[in-house]
Amino acid sequence: MTMDKLMTEAMAAAEFSYSPYSKFRVGAALLCKNGEVIRGTNVENRSFGLTVCAERNALGTALSRGITEFEALAVYAPDADYAVSPCGACRQVISEFVSADFPVSFQGAEGERVDSTMGDLFPHNALDELKE
Numbered sequence: 001m002t003m004d005k006l007m008t009e010a011m012a013a014a015e016f017s018y019s020p021y022s023k024f025r026v027g028a029a030l031l032c033k034n035g036e037v038i039r040g041t042n043v044e045n046r047s048f049g050l051t052v053c054a055e056r057n058a059l060g061t062a063l064s065r066g067i068t069e070f071e072a073l074a075v076y077a078p079d080a081d082y083a084v085s086p087c088g089a090c091r092q093v094i095s096e097f098v099s100a101d102f103p104v105s106f107q108g109a110e111g112e113r114v115d116s117t118m119g120d121l122f123p124h125n126a127l128d129e130l131k132e
Contacts, residue, residue, distance in 0.1 A: 003074060003105050006031055007113065010076035013039035013054065021046060026084070027076045028054035030062055033069035038062045055090040059097065072103040080108035091122040100125070 006029050014027030019042055026042040040058025044051045052060075055075060062070070073094065077084040083106045086094065094104075100119030107113040119125075 001031055001035070001037070001072075003072065003103065003113075003115065006037065006072055006074040007076060007105060007107055009037050009039060010054075010074040010107075011078070013041050013058075014076050014078050017041045017054070018043045020044065021048070024077065024079045026054040027078075028058040029074045030055075030058040031071040031073070032062060032067045033071055034067065036067070038065075038067070053087060053090050055086050056093050059093060063097075068097065070098055070102065073105070075104070075106040077107070078109050081110045082108045083112055083114040084108055085114070085116070085121060091118075094118060095122045095125050 009029035010027045013029060014025045017025035019025050021044050028040040030038045038058050038061050040054045040061060042054045075086060085106050095118055098118050102118040104118055104121055105113055105115045
């Protein structure tokens with residue numbers, strides 16, 4: 001699957017966002033090594049600390065289905081006029097399951113897409129040594 005197609009999946013996921021407070025929709029599409037695409041969207045709560053991001057929802061859905069190997073992630077924020085990268089919490093959680101060369105792309109409504117890697121978004125990941 002191309003990153004363009006994966007981004008289209010993220011765009012579709014954003015339509016299901018539950019964001020009544022911020023009005024800031026986000027969709028994510030996680031490409032699994034088995035070829036399946038798992039979508040996620042942000043789910044807000046009036047207590048903003050309880051909000052769950054689209055990226056973590058997609059990853060949690062995959063993990064709850066026993067899927068643990070991933071190929072790429074696309075994130076789309078239709079209410080932003082610039083490409084919005086995964087937040088720090090999402091970077092931390094994603095890094096638990098992927099390598100530094102894992103592709104991550106993000107895009108806003110203006111259409112400019114940023115293609116990056118987990119290593120670029122989360123450099124100096126010292127916690128990998130704890131898995132040994």
